[in-house]
Amino acid sequence: MRIGDLSAVTGASARSLRYYEEQGLLASTRSGGGQRHYPESAVERVGLIQSLLSAGLNSATIQDVLPCINNEAIRTPWLAERLTSELDRVTRQIDDLNRTREILAGLVERYRVG
Amino acid sequence: MRIGDLSAVTGASARSLRYYEEQGLLASTRSGGGQRHYPESAVERVGLIQSLLSAGLNSATIQDVLPCINNEAIRTPWLAERLTSELDRVTRQIDDLNRTREILAGLVERYRVG
DNA sequence: CTTGACCCTCACACGGGTGTCAAGTTTTAG
């Protein structure tokens, strides 16, 4: 599929898809004229990238983390540490958000009642 | 308390405290020489501001939301809507993060086992 | 009064993913 198709399917802009490639997160083959072509599997990969981005991981971190998804690659100890550290970060972030959600929910409730 | 004290207690930089004031989120009185003084209650308020900021609310939204915390003020219908909408957004964000956390946890697990 | 710590305002820079525009090339439909 070409970039417009992948964009339509995933909801990521073409700009973002090119950026992901530039950051080494997403591969493409090129047609004779230089236009990008993606395999079907790119759809899932883009979804994954977007999930991780929206969780606050930056592209460098995602680049570290992504390789261990498709191949059984590169089991360096620092990668394990990196994964664990990001997992902790996300967990903490979720806890913070839950607390904030409580606050907002309390406000909404008070608004209804008061 | 002066800005340095409030900064030390809350962990927010003086720069941030001034910014919160500039955005109408945090009030201060001024000494004769123009230096800021905060009441004790500012500590809690700064914590709240930081929670909301880290939840992804921007300062304009927080400014809309904060008034209903201390006084029983300004019960406009659009504020109710605003609160509810932000609550929804945070809830969705938490759901997304939980999914991402699953992914990361799966990776860590696979790393351990594989 | 002096000194050093603290504070003031103003202004510029950053990160980093994304939007957007320009100028040119490729692909596809008619």
Add this chain to the structure above:
DNA sequence: CTAAAACTTGACACCCGTGTGAGGGTCAAG
């Protein structure tokens, strides 16, 4: 073959909370 649609690279702008530094004023202790 031609025109339109889609794509290419490159560059610049945005957001917005925060860091940082300059140049100067305030405050409390000696």
